[in-house]
Amino acid sequence: MFDVKKIRKDFPMITNHPEMIYFDNGATTYKPQCVIDAVKDFYENYTSNVERGDYPTAIKADRTYDQVREIIAELINCEPREVAFFANITAAMNQIAFSLSYDLKEGDTVLISEAEHASNVLPWFRLKQEKKINIRYIPLDKQGNVDLEGYAKCFDDTVKAVSVAYVGNVLGAVQPIREMSEIAHRYDALMIVDAAQAIGHRKVDIKEFDCDLLCFSSHKMCGPDGAGVLYGRYELLKKMKPLLLGGGMNARFADDGSVILKDPPHCFEAGTPNIEGVIGLGTAAKYLMNIGLNEIHEYEVDLRKYFLDKMIRLDNIEIYNPDNISGPLTFNVKGVFAQDAAGYLAANNACVRSGNHCAKILHNVIGTDQSIRASIYFYNTREEVDRFCELVAQIDLENAVNIFI
Ligand SMILES: Cc1ncc(COP(=O)(O)O)c(C=O)c1O
Known part of the structure; x- marks a missing residue:
């Protein structure tokens, strides 16, 4: 009740x-007490880095951090290996645009809408400037809702990706992601979803959306700041080039310059992550699912x-x-x-x-x-x-x- x-x-x-x-x-x-307690517990009882230490607190930190992938997989109905942790949506969107920059060429088109948050506009604008791709705006009604017929007409063979917010941050329009994905896939275009204003407010179901990439931030769903999630279809994640290189994400490198990266999702998590943020995110997700x-x-x-x-x-x-x-x-x-x-x-x-x-x-x-x-x-x-x-x-x-x- x-x-x-x-x-x-x-x-x-x-x-x-x-x-x-x-x-x-x-x-x-706001953050519930259980999230605050989870962060505090990490600091007070098992502070250590993840994926690096061989002593009990480090192993506990590893396990707790990694279990959050399972919790998020349950929250959005995907596999744990499809969950990569990022600082926030902004970081995840920049990662997406960065990896797509290797596939997009002059004259290719990305569809966004005029209702998008800066983090789902500026990374694409950069590709427009640097790679000479086209940005095309999906028609919206006065209250920000996608006009599906108009959307379908935006497609031609140059369209390679669609990137929209499921729920708009100003008008709250809820977009028909499933239908939009279907149309995008008919043209072999990727469907990218910004779930910032939906996550923690309603069910977000990857299988139902049939989208390729989706991201959200922990702080908008009762979790700590500075943690977020990039979901990607596993086969797609395997093809994506990580934006950040460094510790934690590589399997080995040698003096001849050769590098072997870890498999996704770990290859996207370079450097010491926001461990307490991710742990708090897991607690927030469980709290919301319990309600x-x-x-x-x-x-x-x-x-x-x-x-x-x-x-x-x-x-x-x-x-x-x-x-x-x-x-x-x-x-x-x-x-x-x-x-x-x-x-x-x-x-x-x-x-x-x-x-x-x-x-x-x-x-x-x-x-x-x-x-x-x-x-x-x-x-x-x-x-x-x-x-x-x-x-x-x-x-x-x-x-x-x-x-x-
Ligand atoms: C729809 C939408 N997308 C993206 C963002 C960016 O989120 P963050 O600042 O956590 O990266 C926001 C934040 O308000 C948002 O509302």
Whole structure:
């Protein structure tokens, strides 16, 4: 039984700051006590490097770190050997673009959308500059949803990869990944998925998506910062060149310059990894699976509907994504600069993000590059939504602009 009151007790940030309305979960999420304890336990009881030591604490660190691959495999329905740890999505996306740079040639095309986060745009822009590939934008409706017919028309023989967010970070549009993969594969193009805003909010199932690569960050799913995952189909991972070279990822090298790399996923994990981050990520994944991803999703959809129903009654705001059923609510207070309105909310203990949310070409879709994003998670409540809506209703030009003066 999903019990939000009980769940809230798991989060020290909520216990320590009961006055705060934290609606910036799209940026990062709070961490439950079990994740904090797992990180602390590593530091206090078995600090050591991984894949290097032959003594008991190092072996425990190795085992605990490697077991997280199994936990993540269960979370996203893949094989443990298909799970490589990275610092975050940004690092994983750069790895993907780096390895594809060896396969792409001038005139090849990568499909992305104008709703993508910088980490799923800039690595492709670099390939556009350096390899002269084409970037083509998948048509979206005004609320960020992929138009499947328009998407299908983007394909020709030059398209080699599609890279999109499953759930958009500004509008929360949920893309039809399965259908998009099917079309991409008909053209032998790779399907790459940014699962940043989906992981930990709903089930993410590799087998159902039939995608080739997928990445996410631990900090957006109740885990520590600086840890993330790149899933890759194993045969594909075997062909990908690692971006980083160094210790931990090579099997041997010799004075004649020859190098033999380890098999995936280890060949992607050069240098000492974020061991405590990965261990915390495993604990976070188990915590979320124990509550149930479907239960979390249902609760969030219900809370967002409650939120929208209240916000839609306010006549001082414009909402950009009223028809999307999950993800953040993104809006502006009419006539008030987004950051000023966010300042008023901040001064009243409500945390949101304002600005362009790292999606700097999305203004082509929604017509503004400044908005307020209120992103809820499964530990938020109707009572917080009530308090938040009361605050939004109070914002006007006078009180908003003066808040930091
Ligand atoms: C959709 C999306 N993709 C990628 C990222 C980048 O995540 P990270 O900063 O953890 O690399 C974010 C972060 O907000 C995001 O929302």
